[in-house]
Amino acid sequence: MGKATGFLEVDRKTIGEMDPKERIKGWNEFKVHPKEEHLKNQGSRCMDCGTPFCHTGHMVSGMASGCPINNLIPEFNDLVYRGRWKEALERLHKTNNFPEFTGRVCPAPCEGSCVLGVIEPPVTIKNIECSIIDRGWDEGWVKPQPPTERTGKKVAVIGSGPAGLSCADQLNQAGHLVTVYERADRIGGLLMYGIPNMKLDKGKVVQRRVDLMEAEGIKFVTGCEIGKDTTASELKDEFDAVVFCTGATKPRDLPIPGRELNGVHFAMDFLTTNTRHVLDTEFDGSLPELNAKGKDVVVIGGGDTGTDCVGTSIRQGCKSVTQLEILPRPPASREEGNPWPEWPKIYRMDYGQEEAAALQGEDPRQYLVMTERFLDDGNGNLTGLEIIEIEWGKDEQGRFVPNKKEDTRRTIPAQLVTLAMGFLGPDQEVVEELSLETDPRSNIKAEHEKYTTNVEGVFAAGDCRRGQSLVVWAINEGRGAAREVDRYLMGVTQLP
Known part of the structure; x- marks a missing residue:
């Protein structure tokens, strides 16, 4: 750690936001980017706590405690404090494919389990994470890195939300030929249409990452609903593996008198x-x-x-x-x-x-x-x-x-x-077409950390497997499913 007494000397201060009465006039992101000195000071608050619960990612009492993708938080906090931003970005990308997404929309369970938070306000981990990746883009450090070799194996990913994108990114890095299918007209799933632009910019943030992934060799197919425009069986025949990352898209209804009214x-x-x-x-x-x-x-x-x-x-x-x-x-x-x-x-x-x-x-x-x-x-x-x-x-x-x-x-x-009462599970048409087993909540049945369904070569990850959850859990599951798909295709895997 950079400064042993930082948490004693510096108070928690989050990054600024536009005044509410001003920001509601448009659809642009309203966070105000902080100065470097501010971020260094906040990074200095990270303690030499021995056991950094912030990146453990355990479930405690049914809720995430620490980062579900095990971000190396004390390391990048220290690097920001020391002004070594490019190294901080490298640490961040080791565990997180899309820190520009989580740095904006994640509720930061890491901060809820920050050891400093036992006695003082926790470290501003989320702000620091977002600033690292935003600086990486601004400095030109984030560049396409296509794999040097291809395995010849073909994988179809159904759904382009955070689980589908992280799964596709990992599989592409392993050298597989990945095609992502999305039924909407734009790639991103929940990230594109489920979260408003003022919270997550679609062009400057979401599409920018999609363009990078495309430059690295991933193929994206929009306006293609599996089960209508093509069948899941056809995908299974064409590809060596298929990964369901369709999300939990069935909304919970409120069947009371008047539900049918306009409005x-x-x-x-x-x-x-x-x-x-x-x-x-x-x-x-x-x-x-x-x-x-x-x-x-x-x-x-x-x-x-x-x-x-x-x-x-x-x-x-x-x-x-x-x-x-x-x-x-x-x-x-x-x-x-x-x-x-x-x-x-x-x-x-x-x-x-x-x-x-x-x-x-x-x-x-x-x-x-x-x-x-x-x-x-x-x-x-x-x-x-x-x-x-x-x-x-x-x-x-x-x-x-x-x-x-x-x-x-x-x-x-x-x-x-x-x-806005939550979601009940994935759409069932394609699930039924392949005779995929489901759990009592209608989610696709696939063991955690294995992601294999009852159908050979078919995997499931994200909200369609675990139920409605956080973007960061979807990224965790997409990465895990990619690891198991790679193992299935190659016999061994080097993916984390």
Whole structure:
């Protein structure tokens, strides 16, 4: 480590952001790049902690504790402190194919398990990671590096989200001929259409990496839905191995009275429509047909998707935005049952809530609320919601269940509702075509660290195997699947 007393001398300070009232005027990324001296100081806070839990990547209490891809965090923190940026980038790329993605959208479980975080605010690991890769691109250090030899083995990767891209990148580095199939019109999956542009720039960040991978020899096929435009069986016959990285794309619905009304939409449909329109019109300020302009918007559900719906609705010019959460408001600090190094389940305001608070004067979230029905204007259009407060208790079997507080029933106005309640698993058509076994949650059954399905030569990784999860877990799984595919094809593997 560079400075033994850094954590005693320097306070945690994250990188800046544009003022919420300014950044909501457009769709550009709103993070402000910090100066080098700031990053060196923050890197100096990394302790000589003996056991760096930040890069262990274990699951603790069902949540990631430390980096799931085992980034060499103390090493790159030290190198940044010493001003050795190119070496820091080399360390980062050893474990992470796409640090420009994780440095922007990962919730940073590494910081939740930072040893310094036991007594002080943790090291700004995510900020430092993003700054390393951004500098690498700016300096021209990130260049195409195609493999020097080819094995002649052909692999098809279905899906171009973070799992598919990391799998393809690793297999290509091993010398295999990789083709990635994507049913959308652009490569990136969740990275392209599931995350708004202000959070992850599509041209300067996502497409830039895709272009690099293409220059390294990976073939990308867009607008090709497996099961319709070509069959999974045809891919299996044509390629030596097939990897499913299709994500968990079936959204959880809310089957209550009024669900069929105009104005009730799945969150991902809302987000995808907006991002596609923004990109197709080259940021000309126009809005897609499905938009929030002038409307009272209600987002049902939390998490990143809910936050993205809030931020998108605000930029489209909504009249108001409310976010409903069925769970209680988290505490301000760790409770006794949530010790370090578990992920800290504490109250936070993400960018969307910050923007709503700047405009409306308060956090848009209402906690411990359940929606009873959607209200009709008589012509099939949404006018509002009937909601009721709940409290959590246990039933006779000891399971937690929501109990309604009847005297709290009320209505709130809404002309647009987005359902952001998570996802249930992958689309089943192609799974059924190949007779792939699934687990009780309808995910493709493939053992972790093996990624092999019940069908010879067919593998699965990412959300379609593990269920809805983080981008960083998808990268972990894509890398792991590539390793096992390489072993399957060659008998041995050198991939990590």
